[in-house]
Amino acid sequence: MVTSRRRVKTGDGAGDLFIINENTGDIQATKRLDREEKPVYILRAQAINRKTGRPVEPESEFIIKIHDINDNEPIFTEEVYTATVPEMSDVGTFVIQVTATDADDPTYGNSAKVVYSILQGQPYFSVESETGIIKTALLNMDRENREQYQVVIQAKDMGGQMGGLSGTTTVNITLTDVNDNPPRFPQSRSI
Structure with missing residues (x-):
């Protein structure tokens, strides 16, 4: 016969989010936990004599880290x-740097390791996979031929591995004019 019972006494979610099996002392979550909302919970529990209601051991602290x-x-x-x-x-030539963030834990695995790739905009532009820096990739891009470019960049987590999640952004790039056309006189008519 069990003469003592365990109970969660205090802490984050004591008795609501976490319950303790009075016979085994196992702590269980009653709801789904999200590390991005709260990564660590601290609970205090104590074994109590069923008959007297008095503690049979000192209070214990439990630190629960969400994986x-x-x-x-x-x-x-x-x-x-x-x-x-x-x-x-x-x-x-450097054009711009794009940045994506991932709310997953950067200290655990590759869940938050983001790599960049270009989905649209080649062969005119390229992106550095580690930094998100976009550079020109084609020689002699002439504003008089084409002035506007729309580049689509993807950021993928898991270091770009299969099964990773991704997001995209659009980069609107305009070529600015440089003095590359000499002045010309209109054709004159002979009199």
Whole structure:
């Protein structure tokens, strides 16, 4: 016959979010837990004599750390980015840097490791997979031929592995004019 029972006495979610089996001392969650809402819970429990109601041991503290899963996709800091770059820029000229963040735990696995790729905008532009820096990728882009470019960048977590979650953003890039056309006289008519 069990002469003592255990009970969760105080702490985050004591008696509501967490319950304790009075016979075994096992602590169970009563609801689904989300690490992004609260990563750590601290509970205090104590064994109590069933007959007298008095403690049979000192109060114990339990630290419950919520294990992360990959349940958040990368989110860009801006929905649409706008950038300019001079026409006729050298290949590899910096245009803009895009940034995506992932709410998953960066200290556990690759859930929050974001890599960037370009979905639309090649062969004119490229993106560095680790940094999100967009650069020119084609020589002699001429504003007089085409002035506007729409580039779509994807950020994928899990280091880009299969099964990772992703998000996208659009970058509107305008070529700015440089002095690359000499003045011309209109054709004159002979009199």
